[in-house]
Amino acid sequence: MTNENASSFLCAGVTTYAPLKRWNVGPGSVVGVLGIGGLGHFGVMFAKAMGATVIALSSSDRKRDVAFELGCDDYVVTSDVEAMKKYDNKLTHILCTGVGEDFTWEPYFSLLESNGIFINVNAPEFSYPPVPLFMQIMKQIVIVGSAAGSPSVTEEMLQFAADHNINAWYKKYSMKDVNKAIEDFRAGLPRFRFVLEN
Incomplete structure (x- = not known):
């Protein structure tokens, strides 16, 4: 891996790799990546290399071609109610890398299967709305946050990226x-x- 490629992984890369690994993403996982940008593009590539089916979740159609080029299996515009219904109770994980101020939990909780995991690595300047607790309880949804990884996890992530030819x-x-x-x-x-x- 070149130095310039490796340098691009040292925050955003490990921020997405670490929780995907920690929460056992692999073959059989269906991962929604919410936000296809600096963090999200790493999330897509790592989840795909781990063996997951990867669904891009984005607020508009603007990044559709980019998402498929990154390796996504499908692309869903989150404001399209019918498109979202296709994945009701189908996702094992959601990796949230970016949302707007109009974010609400319910549409994403609907996508998660029972015991699904909502991984938040997004730190916006605004506050998230209250969690709909009854929905979370009934579906037993786990909400977790994750920061960048340790030096050992960073080293592991770089090796994983090199082994799977993942390039920023x-x-x-x-x-x-x-x-x-x-x-x-x-x-x-x-x-x-x-x-x-x-």
Whole structure:
């Protein structure tokens, strides 16, 4: 693995790898990745390499082609009620990497099977709404948070990525172009990581 590729994994990569491994994602798992961006693109690739079926969950159709290029098995626009119903009680895990301020728990709890696991790695500036406790209790849904992993988990993650030929999507900038990189970051470009080369 090249240095610039490896450097892209050192926060977002391990932040998604660690909980997927901890919560036993593997063959037979059906993982919804909520938010296809800097974190989500790692989540898709790791879950797929672990043997899971991976469903992209996104607020619009804008990233459909990207999701399939990353390896997703299906793509669901979360505002499409009928499309969401297709996966009622079908997901074993949801990896939440990003949501908007209109987020509510119920549509995602509906997707999870009994004893399903909602993994949150998203830390927005706004607060999530209250958890619908009766729904959580009746479906026995587990809600967990996860931060970046330990040095040993990071090393394991890099080896897993190398073994499975997982490559971050990134754009490389010369250090002299750091201001351009900042401008591109603020503009939401490119997908999905930035690497500065000295």
